[in-house]
Amino acid sequence: MFNAQRFFMNRFRAYVKETSRYLQYMLNGHTAIAILFLLSAGAYYYQQFLSTLPANFPTVWIIAFFFSLVATYSPIQTFLKEADLVFLLPAEQQMSRYFFNAIFVSYLLQLYLVILVLAVFAPLYAASFGDYRGYWLYAIVLLILKAWNLMATWWMLKIRDKYSRMFDNVARFILQFVLFFFFIEGSPVFAGITTFLLFILFLYAYYLNMRQKALAWDLLIEKDRMRMRSFYRLANMFTDVPHLKSQVKKRHWLVHLLTARVPFDQKNSYTYLYRITLARSSDYLGMYIRLLVIGLIAIYYIPQQWIAVLIGILFLYLAGLQLMTIWQHHRIVLWIDLYPLSHDARKQAVIRMLQQLLFLQTILFTLTVVVSKDITGSLMMLIGGLLFSLLFVYGYIKGKLK
Structure with missing residues (x-):
């Protein structure tokens, strides 16, 4: 019954x-x-x-x-x-x-x-x-x-x-x-x-x-x-969710913007692949934009220089931590293994893209501090953000991409 x-x-x-x-x-x-x-x-x-x-x-x-x-x-x-x-x-x-x-x-x-x-x-x-x-x-x-x-x-x-x-x-x-x-x-x-x-x-x-x-x-x-x-x-921003069905959107203008300057060459295959993945998958682009906007608002309204710099580095850390999951995005796509390219080439493409995204985020954070007429704070944000991005990408993320 x-x-x-x-x-x-x-x-x-x-x-x-x-x-x-x-x-x-x-x-x-x-x-x-x-x-x-x-x-x-x-x-x-x-x-x-x-x-x-x-x-x-x-x-x-x-x-x-x-x-x-x-x-x-x-x-x-x-x-x-x-x-x-x-x-x-x-x-x-x-x-x-x-x-x-x-x-x-x-x-x-x-x-x-x-x-x-x-x-x-x-x-x-x-x-x-x-x-x-x-x-x-x-x-x-x-x-x-x-x-x-x-x-x-x-x-x-x-x-x-x-x-x-x-x-x-x-x-x-x-x-x-x-x-x-x-x-x-x-x-x-x-x-x-x-x-x-x-x-x-x-x-x-x-x-x-x-x-x-x-x-x-x-x-x-x-x-x-x-x-x-x-x-x-x-949850997929923190760990692998196998049964999550990804939603893909075309976003022609954004794909063109991100890939227009990528040379048409075999060695750039992974660069092209991960850039269109970033553009068409809402999981990564939406998360990156949300963290960027929240970070900009927080930095703009925080008067103390050192706290604003710490907030900026914190959002750089969160963005890098979540974006690194893009490495696993094509894990079940078998045809990628047919690329006549080395595993290191794929890793370098992801690392380079993450570095560029964190650099862009650092520059936007710095410009936000410049708007508040704080030159010392903007230099602290720029130097601290770029240094942290390099250390985080090459010291932490590079070792996690397996």
Whole structure:
């Protein structure tokens, strides 16, 4: 006899085992030190900012925005697989307990976002209003709205029209933003009216759910597949994920930009190959650009020279550490072994490209310091970044490319 409770526990244990295995690689010593350094620096400058907080700072707007964003973002993890579309369809009437557990576990798994947002904005609230009175009441409201949003998301997952689901998300976000704004501002009447409108919206989602008797199994499976793919892409920056299906985009203009100056010669085959790999694979290019942009923003807003240089070197280290996984990108492509080129030629092509990318990142970091009219800091960034790039590429990465 089919047991939905036992089936859910089996799926959930498999999910925990799968994710924890990759989290061990993601939170290794190097990454943990980098995260700890960033958190320490962020906490220090956050405290400095709060000590000089202007009287007209839009605290209410910011807290209302992030509270409503966390409440609205409420995906349901069902742990379904593609084969379930065939084998579990006959047991749909017996799956109610399974999906109840999925919603409850999704709520628990997303509590870290609620706790993180509450912890981050508690000092800002205290600095703006003088104490924490009322803040924990807003936290309770956020927890309640989070549960409501999860139920609304589940109801809307029966609707196949993506624009209807998108409109529901946008409407919920706007109403919850207005609700938190009036609530924190101390306008109970307007907050009560907004709560009533939000309740009507939830009732409408429930009404649409009741009209659709059958589950959209393919939509549930696709949502779960995309969430796991996002996790695998993140994990792939730290370790090899064999079952990750890479997405390739043509990006003709970028490929032309990166390969136009590569001489048409046999010895440059690997150079050409890894440049188009960088351009067409979102795993490497997207990660490089994200780290570059975050590093530029951090360096621009940090006043101390030596801390800005350390932040720049930290982001160079993170970029180099993640980009070196491109070496394994073509590991299962057999025709590369037919190239009449030596193994050292392939290694040199990867090392040279990584060195160029880190040099480019160093130059952009240096220009950011120059914009702040800090000549000494820019020289420190340039010399320190170039020296670190050379030592890291030839002292660490070269030995890892096996």
